Amino acid sequence: MSEDRVSSGPSTDMSAFRELFAKARNIVALSGAGISAESGVPTFRGAGGYWRTYQATQLATPESFAANPSLVWEFYHYRRELMGSKHPNAAHKALAEFEARLKPQGRKVTVVTQNIDGLHHKAGSQDIIELHGSLFHTRCTSCSQVLENRDSPICPALKDRGAPDPDAEDARIPVSELPRCSECGGLLRPHVVWFGEALDSVVMDRAQSVLRSCDLCLLVGTSSVVYPAAGFAPMLATRGVPVAEFNLEETPVTGALTFQFKGKCGETLPPAIALHPSEQTA
16 A cells, blocks of 8 residues: 555545455455444444443443343343344445355355344345344353344243333343243353453454455445454555445544545445446356
8 A cells, every 4th residue: 555545545536445445356245233334223333322321331241241141131132132134235235235246157156244133134134244243143141152132022931021212121031031041941141242251262263364365345334443354444454455334423443444424324325335337258
């Protein structure tokens, strides 16, 4: 990357970006809460990001689950049930269509997401790495078995529980009535990475593998403040890999990137990765 690029900041030249994307073979889309916020999914970060009187940082910890598994399960039950009314937006769909379109050309598109809401799956993306797990997977605290679980409600005791109303009373469900493992009967927990926990080493290894082969990166709706994912784009930029940021506002990494397209992901991303003339077949 030239000194001019570093000093002048990221380019907003869509034509230049599309010329690069037309040649890329291994594309990684790093997505964050911003892409799902456009589908109405609460981010639970920053001002207004409360569930009842709690912030996610107060509930999404192993210590909180150990102290009050009923309350933590209410929070995650609410989030699971909420997703029934949420749908992929134009940005999710564009990435899924992008992957399907490039696959016959021998070109690879991998979504590496910090989101746990499953909207990339719902949109039709196939090659997805969920860094922080999924709302729709559970892990047994006794035997460690991980299983997909889309039951609604996830257990009878949580039916009609989890209202976000600050005046709602905690359900105080006995541990014996919370979600239990079908194999050993142990207490289940959401299979997500909580604050203070390390990312799954297998998942992290897979992410590092696709980043090593990446020749174009799309940074989509991420605040670039949560590590280790926040370090991915700067690492690629340092290596000379073009990185294009699609976000409502600048982030801590914007200045180090090749391109920036400011605005809603659902408006800026689809035209950026639409069919390029060079992809047309005779």
